[in-house]
Amino acid sequence: MTSSPLLDATGVAKNYGAVAALRNASLSVLPGEVHALMGANGAGKSTLVKILTGAVPADSGSILIRGQSHDIRSPAQARRAGLVSVYQEPALIPDLDVASNLRLTRTPLEPFRQWVRELGVPDLDIYATARDIPLAIQRVLDLARALAIEPDVLLLDEMTAALPADLAEKVLDVVRRQSKAGRSVIFISHRFLEIAALCDRATVLRDGETVGVVDIEPGVEERIVELMLGAKMEKARAAALPSGDAVPSGSQARLGLRNLRVGTRLQDVSFDLHNGEVLGVVALEGQGQDQLFGALSGSIRPSGGTIEVDGRPVEFAHPADAVREGIAYVPGDRAEALLMQQSVQHNIALPFSASLRNWGPIDMRKERQLVGSAIERLQIDTRAQREVQRLSGGNQQKVTIARWIAADARTILCFDPTRGIDVRTKKEIYRLLRELAEQGKSVLFYTSELEEVQFVCDRAVVIFGGRVVDIFPASVADEATLTRASYGLPRDEKRDIAPTGGEASGQVNAT
Numbered sequence: 203m204t205s206s207p208l209l210d211a212t213g214v215a216k217n218y219g220a221v222a223a224l225r226n227a228s229l230s231v232l233p234g235e236v237h238a239l240m241g242a243n244g245a246g247k248s249t250l251v252k253i254l255t256g257a258v259p260a261d262s263g264s265i266l267i268r269g270q271s272h273d274i275r276s277p278a279q280a281r282r283a284g285l286v287s288v289y290q291e292p293a294l295i296p297d298l299d300v301a302s303n304l305r306l307t308r309t310p311l312e313p314f315r316q317w318v319r320e321l322g323v324p325d326l327d328i329y330a331t332a333r334d335i336p337l338a339i340q341r342v343l344d345l346a347r348a349l350a351i352e353p354d355v356l357l358l359d360e361m362t363a364a365l366p367a368d369l370a371e372k373v374l375d376v377v378r379r380q381s382k383a384g385r386s387v388i389f390i391s392h393r394f395l396e397i398a399a400l401c402d403r404a405t406v407l408r409d410g411e412t413v414g415v416v417d418i419e420p421g422v423e424e425r426i427v428e429l430m431l432g433a434k435m436e437k438a439r440a441a442a443l444p445s446g447d448a449v450p451s452g453s454q455a456r457l458g459l460r461n462l463r464v465g466t467r468l469q470d471v472s473f474d475l476h477n478g479e480v481l482g483v484v485a486l487e488g489q490g491q492d493q494l495f496g497a498l499s500g501s502i503r504p505s506g507g508t509i510e511v512d513g514r515p516v517e518f519a520h521p522a523d524a525v526r527e528g529i530a531y532v533p534g535d536r537a538e539a540l541l542m543q544q545s546v547q548h549n550i551a552l553p554f555s556a557s558l559r560n561w562g563p564i565d566m567r568k569e570r571q572l573v574g575s576a577i578e579r580l581q582i583d584t585r586a587q588r589e590v591q592r593l594s595g596g597n598q599q600k601v602t603i604a605r606w607i608a609a610d611a612r613t614i615l616c617f618d619p620t621r622g623i624d625v626r627t628k629k630e631i632y633r634l635l636r637e638l639a640e641q642g643k644s645v646l647f648y649t650s651e652l653e654e655v656q657f658v659c660d661r662a663v664v665i666f667g668g669r670v671v672d673i674f675p676a677s678v679a680d681e682a683t684l685t686r687a688s689y690g691l692p693r694d695e696k697r698d699i700a701p702t703g704g705e706a707s708g709q710v711n712a713t
Contacts, residue, residue: 214263241407284354458510469668482659534618
């Protein structure tokens, strides 16, 4: 490798309204280098990749390729400059066949076929519709399409996350070959083993800024984790939001998972959620958390394993089946759950209005009473209640939770419920979830903000590579500990406190 960068991006920034996705990101990649781009969820990795490949424009900063300045405004322009990316999600248009997808990007057919064979798919039908092709194979086709263009810089965003072991190894072999041929690869992965096996250096982002560049050598994982976390101040905890150290005393398992599998993402997950417990779920992007909540809410059929409710095996063919078992889902994207042009009352009343029917008119007085009680309890601002879309984001999220409080759901599945809402509303939601637990309800709480675990949860389950890798009581589940576990690293014995309830360090107690 020479000392002159093939790609040199400096001071790249991108804002989405008031949200700064990137503040001051820099990345310098040498010819023939495999360069890791690392950072916690929300650090700005994917945004930087999209800017480099023209999917989104930068607000400021400079991009030099072989010393020449480039203002990249489209993927086609990026390809002409020698930069091609394979994103986290398949880029094939679902309703078109493979051949039509190739024509759209002017991908040469014979090089594409050759790469597909080398990546382990010898019998591809290029006239097959993309949506009928398994997800893992779609990922391989995206990579083959990128390689067929012969890019100078190949950007791989979590390329191996959804692949079985044999296909993942094929991808790693291709990366090594690209490097030996003098081409560069920017490699995003949450798997330190892959980083150590492939990469020469790593650039670490934190809160939209480049905070360090390190050589990949034995023991570098600790330095990378330190750069990801930065100087963390001790967070004050509200006295009204106590977090327990273990399973609530004397409680029974409300929800049980036994070797649950969903496709290739969720491999083998077992744990219990108890009555009166808020159980946190911690995972980096693409580790199977979406599939976990989809299976528990009835929107995805598991491919193996068992779900138990109050000790009984159950099967959900539809979300209504989960609702009948008292399981409610609160998505992070409020638009998924709400009828935006309907009133607050109509939105909250949706799931339980049917239960108020007795082969006759709905008891409107009872409905108004339940809805009003939920609105009061969550302190929802109803000045614009004619249409939910007129409410603030925080109040919209309160409506999604109020719906299931009114319906008296026994288990609440909350998927990143505080994403994109203000601090005050976050605290109100924390308080509400703790109150529900105190009333004997059970809450499964996925969060992309690790500090929330100690604010609201009793325990935390960490998922990596589609499997449970550790379970922590809240007392030891600080951000540093959860970050290490999220990347598949072992517990830090020097700073770890042996948890109670039989969860000895280095062991997973699935209950």
